[in-house]
Amino acid sequence: MKHVNDIELIEFVAGKLTASKNEEVREHMAACKECSGRWREAVEVWNALGQWSVDTADHDVTQRITALTEEAERGQKQQKFAPKLQTGFLSTVLRVAASIIIAVGVGHKLGKYSVTGNMPRTEVSKNRPEYLAALSLEWSSELAWLILEDDSTNVGEQR
Amino acid sequence: MTNDKSNDTELMTRLAKGDMAALGDLARRHQDKVLSLSYRVLGDWHRAEDVAQETFLRVYKAAKHYKPKAKFTTWLYRIVINLCFDEQRKRAKTAAPLEDVGPAILAEPDGNAAERKEVVELVKTAVNELPERQRLAVILHRYDGLSHAEIGEVTGWTKSAVESLLVRAYANLREKLDKMKYFVE
Numbered sequence A: 001m002k003h004v005n006d007i008e009l010i011e012f013v014a015g016k017l018t019a020s021k022n023e024e025v026r027e028h029m030a031a032c033k034e035c036s037g038r039w040r041e042a043v044e045v046w047n048a049l050g051q052w053s054v055d056t057a058d059h060d061v062t063q064r065i066t067a068l069t070e071e072a073e074r075g076q077k078q079q080k081f082a083p084k085l086q087t088g089f090l091s092t093v094l095r096v097a098a099s100i101i102i103a104v105g106v107g108h109k110l111g112k113y114s115v116t117g118n119m120p121r122t123e124v125s126k127n128r129p130e131y132l133a134a135l136s137l138e139w140s141s142e143l144a145w146l147i148l149e150d151d152s153t154n155v156g157e158q159r
Numbered sequence B: 001m002t003n004d005k006s007n008d009t010e011l012m013t014r015l016a017k018g019d020m021a022a023l024g025d026l027a028r029r030h031q032d033k034v035l036s037l038s039y040r041v042l043g044d045w046h047r048a049e050d051v052a053q054e055t056f057l058r059v060y061k062a063a064k065h066y067k068p069k070a071k072f073t074t075w076l077y078r079i080v081i082n083l084c085f086d087e088q089r090k091r092a093k094t095a096a097p098l099e100d101v102g103p104a105i106l107a108e109p110d111g112n113a114a115e116r117k118e119v120v121e122l123v124k125t126a127v128n129e130l131p132e133r134q135r136l137a138v139i140l141h142r143y144d145g146l147s148h149a150e151i152g153e154v155t156g157w158t159k160s161a162v163e164s165l166l167v168r169a170y171a172n173l174r175e176k177l178d179k180m181k182y183f184v185e
Helices: A007-015 A019-031 A033-050 A063-111 A130-132 A140-146 A153-159 B001-016 B020-042 B045-065 B070-091 B110-127 B130-144 B148-155 B159-178
Strands: none
Touching: A007 A019, A007 B130, A007 B159, A019 A033, A033 B110, A033 B130, A063 B045, A140 B159, B001 B020, B001 B045, B001 B070, B001 B148, B001 B159, B020 B045, B020 B070, B020 B130, B045 B070, B070 B130, B070 B148, B110 B130, B110 B159, B130 B148, B130 B159, B148 B159
């Protein structure tokens, strides 16, 4: 077998090789002085690094996280409340609009029963146009220009 | 391991539904890993705690969109590493705090304990002196037990890049630690 390469050696020391590969490397180490020397150095480095242990016992962040997320939750609830206000405003607008529509509709219906609406129409003479009757005016030649104003030929004749 | 993975996924599902107790469970379960990784990368407890806190807040924010494609811890480590990079960038812009300057002061030099403490300090120095990518690769490999593929997933580097970084990193460490062989033996 050829020499163990660097990455295989690292993984052999880390104990991460597959069982078959591990056995293959072990057999080679037993027969190869060079590789077993490299292996001893690698183990030394590995063990030296292992002495740097980190004690996290005094550094509990769980409580900080829980407190922060609770705060965030409260914030979210407040945000949820804000759209509720908007929805409330919209429903008020819709209610007012509906009230106006109903009022107009009812007024229109009730208009049929109003006193003035049922008054008999006054006879309008053929000589007295409706608009004059509505203004309680009698036909007179002085008013004729109002009617014939648009007709330039008639205006001249009437006056 | 499979059970752990499914439990993490279950906790994420519960968290996505608004169960805040699930976040507490996730934090309790993973905070040691997150804290030690961020401490080893940043070398400062204050910053490491900030990173750990921010990591779990990001987990909380991402819970609704979380899809268990990879191992939960791989995803978690990716968040930690990104936050550590951000911290390092911030740190590069500001002056180093006083507590990080100079060698650590070793109290009570008393027999084996003091010697061991000194070895730890030297190991820390040796690791911290590595180029950034090598240092990160070694930390994830040696202390968090990640495979090459997992380191690749966490950092975004290719598997061959990870292997090359690991080989160079361990070679550099061997050189550095050779100089302090007295303490290792």
